[in-house]
Amino acid sequence: MVTIYDIAAKANVSAMTVSRVINNTGKISEKTRAKVKKVMEELHYVPNQNARSLVLQQTRILFLLITDITNPFYTTVSRGAEDAAKRYGYRLLFGNSDESLEKEADYITTILTTRVDGVLMAPAGDPSIPHLESLLKHQVPFVLLDREVPGIECDIVLGDSKEGSRRLVGHLIDQGHRQIAMVNGSSSISSARHRLEGFKEAMKLNDLNYDSAYIHESSFGPLKDLSKMNNWLDQLNPFPTAILAGNNVLAYEIIRLLRYRGMRIPEDISVIGFDDFGPYADLDPFITVAAQQAYQFGYMGIQMLVERIQQEDKSGPWKKIVLPAELIIRRSVRALD
Template sequence: MVTIYDIAKQANVSAMTVSKVINNTGKISEKTRQRVKKIMEDLNYVPNSMARSLVLQETKMLSLLIPDITNPFFTTVARGAEDAAMRLGYKLLFGNSDENLTKEKEYVDMILSTRVDGVLFSAASDLSGPHLQTLRTHRIPFVLLDRAVPGFDCDAVTGDNREGARRLVEHLLALGHRRIAMVNGSLLVSTARERLTGYKDALKLNDIPPDDELILEMSYKQFADEEALHRLLALPSPPTAVFAGNNFIAVGIIRKLLDMGISVPDQLSVVCFDDLGASVIDPFFTVVSQPAYQFGAMGIQLLIERIKGTTTPEWKKLILPSELIVRNSSAPPNAHAG
């Protein structure tokens, strides 16, 4: 493979001079420029990102670090980020932390070693702060995506979790439900806290005191606690509806309910935050849907603006709206329930 050093040797110039020709930068005589270009053509040389980075101090590589690539929300986020990066002349490296801090740190170390120009970062949890500090210490620009991290004021693209959750619970209240359970993700994740606040807002606005017995905290990755669901349904006054903190939790709940012979929504309504994506042929869940593709695309746009210094010095906070989509998983409470 022909390198810039081969070009430099044949043209009797430095590798830096060749890089300046490739990037059309710096002061070089026209005669030298044309000679280098002629040798590049003769040797069928294709410039690579490393040659460009010698002068521009950039690799045209970005990193996207997300907590769960199997979640349709983040899959669509990744699609939007990749499309935007390619359109703007960048390549995108993907990392999946599995909401695991150790794995997240390994990806941050890899990001440092690959010299990416910036990172679109969806944190595993509130405890991701040291990883962000590492990026900041090494002067690698980053934009937080979907999740906030306490103590870090920075560019961010997030959703209206509190408002979206409030609207979803108000939909259930309008159907006549009064005993509404919430099965949520870890409260070490900002979106879970915000969705819980929205859930409580809706109840309080309708003079319904939140009941701690109806609130479960687990993982966003999937609902697997069948015993917890049994306890919920065995309460003296059981819920007639369940608000799942995300789509994976909702799918897990539905599977457990099917195993238990409980019909949705005839015997129990189930709604959730985030849609299941285009893979669902027959949409079933009533959801608050977020513009996942725009999360990724706008995050990349904001990141590149920060890298290039074309944005304002002040941090930008983009909050994307959500949409309530009513489908078949919610209905008025069964007259015999509770």
């Protein structure tokens, strides 16, 4: 393996000079710099990244931690984050917590031992606070994505979940629906709480009664067992004419259950959802959705993270970006007479 001492010997300079060329530090003439780089190319030298990191106190590595890679929203978020990282000269490592606090804790350990420069993270929920406090303790800059955690002050990129949900329910009401149900994520997740708030607000604005019996709390991730949701539907009387899904994964699960029950959409029941279905949404997914700007979540999140890393004062003031969702009307809602 070629070392900086081999480079120094052939270029007839000191090892310190070679180190300064590699790390772009110190005062070196352009002639000497060019000579050293030429020898590096001739010997096919690859810098030792770990050693370079010790000199610069930077790894030029960022970490993206999301909750569900199977969700098209997070797939597109990852694309935006990767593009931004590349633009700013960083490599991007990736982790998927599966909405699990245990897996999230393991990734936090990996992040701390890898010595990444910063983290863009969608937390599993409010109980993630010890993990975020660990990042703060070790002075690892981070930006939260899609979800807030009470008690944690930091940079964050959010979607307007409350307004998006309000518009979805408003659309159902405009089409004549009055008996509306909702399948939502865990109340320990801020975006799920905001979407429920939007549901309640739309009902109130249209003088409709809110009944908590018509709200089913589930997981934002894929469901192995639909029996709880099925039992919930069995207990609803009168049966809802429409269901709002808290995200796109839940929309899929709801449709799967309704078809198992022999129900047609929208002929027998209408279904709408939060988040679109990724880069292939133009292939006629038929579901009316509040589509978030997933790519911008990732891209802007990395931008904010890099800005925070480059600031001397990493303790604030904090930035908060709220991206609006777009109501996309398709064919999953039936207009009632």
